[in-house]
Amino acid sequence: MTTIDTDHAHVHAHMHPEVGEHAHPHDHGDPGAARGTVEMTHVHFRYPDGFEALGGVDLRLDPGEKVALVGPNGAGKSTLMLQINGTLQPSHGTVTVVGLPVGKTTIRRVRSEVGLVFQDPDDQLFSPTVFDDVAFGPLHMGLPDAEVHRRVEQALAAVGMRGFEHRLPHRMSLGQRKRVALATVLSMDPSILVFDEPSAGLDPRGRRELIGLLQGLTQTLLVSTHDMRLVAEVFPRTIVMDGGVIVADGATAQLLADQRLLEAHGLEAP
Amino acid sequence: MISLLPVGSAVAFIFAWLVLIACSATAGLGPFRLSRAAVVALPFTLAALPLIFTVHEQVIADLVLGPVHLTISSEGLRRFLTITAGSWLSVQIALLLAFTTPFHDLVDALRELHLPRILVSIISFMYRYIAVLGDEASRMLRARDARSAGAGRGTGGSLRWRATVTGRMVGSLFLRSYERSERIYAAMQARGFEGEFRHLGARRVGRSDLFALTVMLATFVLYEVLAFLWLPRL
Numbered sequence: 072m073t074t075i076d077t078d079h080a081h082v083h084a085h086m087h088p089e090v091g092e093h094a095h096p097h098d099h100g101d102p103g104a105a106r107g108t109v110e111m112t113h114v115h116f117r118y119p120d121g122f123e124a125l126g127g128v129d130l131r132l133d134p135g136e137k138v139a140l141v142g143p144n145g146a147g148k149s150t151l152m153l154q155i156n157g158t159l160q161p162s163h164g165t166v167t168v169v170g171l172p173v174g175k176t177t178i179r180r181v182r183s184e185v186g187l188v189f190q191d192p193d194d195q196l197f198s199p200t201v202f203d204d205v206a207f208g209p210l211h212m213g214l215p216d217a218e219v220h221r222r223v224e225q226a227l228a229a230v231g232m233r234g235f236e237h238r239l240p241h242r243m244s245l246g247q248r249k250r251v252a253l254a255t256v257l258s259m260d261p262s263i264l265v266f267d268e269p270s271a272g273l274d275p276r277g278r279r280e281l282i283g284l285l286q287g288l289t290q291t292l293l294v295s296t297h298d299m300r301l302v303a304e305v306f307p308r309t310i311v312m313d314g315g316v317i318v319a320d321g322a323t324a325q326l327l328a329d330q331r332l333l334e335a336h337g338l339e340a341p
Numbered sequence: 342m343i344s345l346l347p348v349g350s351a352v353a354f355i356f357a358w359l360v361l362i363a364c365s366a367t368a369g370l371g372p373f374r375l376s377r378a379a380v381v382a383l384p385f386t387l388a389a390l391p392l393i394f395t396v397h398e399q400v401i402a403d404l405v406l407g408p409v410h411l412t413i414s415s416e417g418l419r420r421f422l423t424i425t426a427g428s429w430l431s432v433q434i435a436l437l438l439a440f441t442t443p444f445h446d447l448v449d450a451l452r453e454l455h456l457p458r459i460l461v462s463i464i465s466f467m468y469r470y471i472a473v474l475g476d477e478a479s480r481m482l483r484a485r486d487a488r489s490a491g492a493g494r495g496t497g498g499s500l501r502w503r504a505t506v507t508g509r510m511v512g513s514l515f516l517r518s519y520e521r522s523e524r525i526y527a528a529m530q531a532r533g534f535e536g537e538f539r540h541l542g543a544r545r546v547g548r549s550d551l552f553a554l555t556v557m558l559a560t561f562v563l564y565e566v567l568a569f570l571w572l573p574r575l
Contacts, residue, residue: 158527179533193473194524197541198466199445205539210535216541237443241472259532 105170105290106184107134107262113143114164125152125212126315127164127241139302139323140295142312143337148295152265156185158200183212184299186256186290186302190268192240192248201227201243201251202236208259226258227251246277253284263291264309270298282303300341303327311336343430349419349575353568354426361433368441375440379432389424393417394436403464419575444468453546462538470521478516482511 109132109165116125124147133137140148146310154158154166157173169184171177199202209219224262227233230250240248250268253262256264268282269285272277278301285292302309309326311319313323313336319326326332346353358376366372390527396417404411438447452461485506 153527156531179535182533183532185531189524189528191524194521195528197466197469197529198526199448199469203445207529207534209533210539210541211535213539214430218543237445239444241469242523255532328493 079293086293089125095284101193105134108132108167108169109166109291109293111151111154112165112167114154114166116147116154116159117162124315125154125161128315128317128319130310130320132263132293134291135289136305136308137285137288138294140293141297141299141302141309141338142314146312146336147315148312149183149236149267150315152187152267152293152295154183155263155265156187158187179212183208183259184262186259186264188252188256188264188266188269189254190284192245192252195252195255196240196248199239200234201238201254204251205258207253208255211242213261216234222258223254226254229257230254233282240268242278246273246280248285249273249277249281263293264288266292266294266296269294269324270296270301275315299327299339303341306320311338313337342565343427345565347402348423348575350423350568350572351575352572353564354423357430357564358433359436360428364437365433369575370437370440374431375433375436378436379429380433382428383425386421386425386428388530392421392424396420422575452540458538460533467571470518473476474514474518475519478510478514482513485510499543 091255092100101212109128109130111128111130113130114130115123116124117123128147128151130151137218140151142148154161155168155171157166159172160173166173168177168181171181173181177243196204198207199276202223205223206219209222209330212338214222223236224233228254229236231246232250232254235243235247235251240251252268253266278298282301282304285294285301292306294306306323309319309323310323311326311332319332330340333340343354344356346357361375362372365375391411394411394417396414397412398416399414399417400412401418402413404413445465448465450463451464452458
């Protein structure tokens with residue numbers, strides 16, 4: 072928040088040259104040219120009770136990257152994810168999403184670019200029907216009715232839940248609710264998707280379906296999970312967090328082969 | 342409408358009941374399902390029971406129970422029966438609505454009737470989360486039972502003990518709900534909510550709806566007039 076204005080130059084200096092190739096075709100010349108990018112620099116975050124959940128995080132996600140975020144409970148994974156859509160804002164450092172520094176003036180745009188899916192679909196699905204819930208995001212983006220209908224249809228089709236529009240969330244299985252939860256953010260057409268523990272509590276079939284879904288997504292993907300098999304299967308890049316800092320960031324295959332690293336941070340190889 | 346019928350209008354009540362049976366049958370609920378289900382509301386009419394003894398017109402009997410002297414009046418009895426029949430029928434009407442109309446349609450209707458949006462949202466959230474809350478409560482009860490020695494009903498000891506445990510459970514249910522509400526709010530914010538609910542304008546009150554509403558209200562008024570002026574009463 073405090074450093075918003077100072078960082079434009081900084082962001083552009085760090086922008087990788089290949090970003091332009093992946094960028095959205097109609098978004099030239101404005102911040103949208105960096106669609107799908109996230110950049111965090113020296114992000115510190117302290118909760119009101121004084122607990123420092125993030126102690127200086129530097130992170131860059133490129134468009135279309137699939138990145139797993141692993142680490143023990145309390146490592147700061149959820150806090151980090153909430154920074155990306157501005158729910159929490161750093162006490163120090165900057166978060167830049169699609170080239171925009173996250174702050175009061177950019178928050179609307181940032182939230183429409185970042186689809187955040189919470190762990191418990193009962194938190195995510197708060198409307199009486201599936202349709203209402205998937206329509207919530209587009210409606211609150213101020214889109215016209217016809218477009219909202221189109222978005223809802225597309226999003227439900229993408230997660231294989233067409234025909235469930237008028238079903239009630241509390242009468243569906245956990246796997247179905249998780250898929251609808253994903254649809255609720257896909258309908259906002261975000262370029263970045265952030266998931267908290269998507270595979271927790273799913274039965275094997277639900278898990279397989281989820282993996283298929285994740286593999287098919289083209290958006291930038293940051294997924295926090297304890298499911299190391301999921302990590303190995305879907306994510307080429309893995310970030311290990313512990314104690315509020317990133318302790319390792321690299322190719323999944325290499326990290327998972329590093330027995331000492333995994334043990335030191337309470338993780339196990341798949 | 343039912344509660345406005347004059348005291349003792351037995352014929353009007355019976356006719357209304359027949360209409361309800363017809364509605365229930367055409368709605369595919371079976372003719373007497375509503376009538377049976379509405380019986381659960383009857384204990385609440387006990388509140389009207391004192392009427393039998395407190396009205397002092399047309400006394401039909403005197404009861405002397407030790408120092409207590411009660412008079413039973415036929416007028417009081419009529420009023421009591423009217424209230425009982427009226428509430429039984431009203432509950433059936435409410436049930437008919439609930440059985441035949443999806444809840445989100447009711448919520449949409451409330452919104453169209455210009456109930457304040459915040460109230461509509463509260464009702465809609467309540468409906469969505471009552472099952473979640475119920476699940477949480479039953480999980481906690483199960484956990485309590487699993488850790489209470491003994492078997493059968495009222496496991497684990499005295500009423501006082503159970504009351505204590507229940508009190509704590511209510512408290513922790515409240516905390517859990519509070520935390521959930523924070524998470525839900527975060528989820529809403531994450532999807533662009535900025536304090537004002539928006540809704541699709543797809544379902545509007547149309548001309549046919551207004552026509553149906555007018556016909557219905559006219560029928561009600563006519564029925565009331567009939568009941569007051571013409572239909573025989575007890």
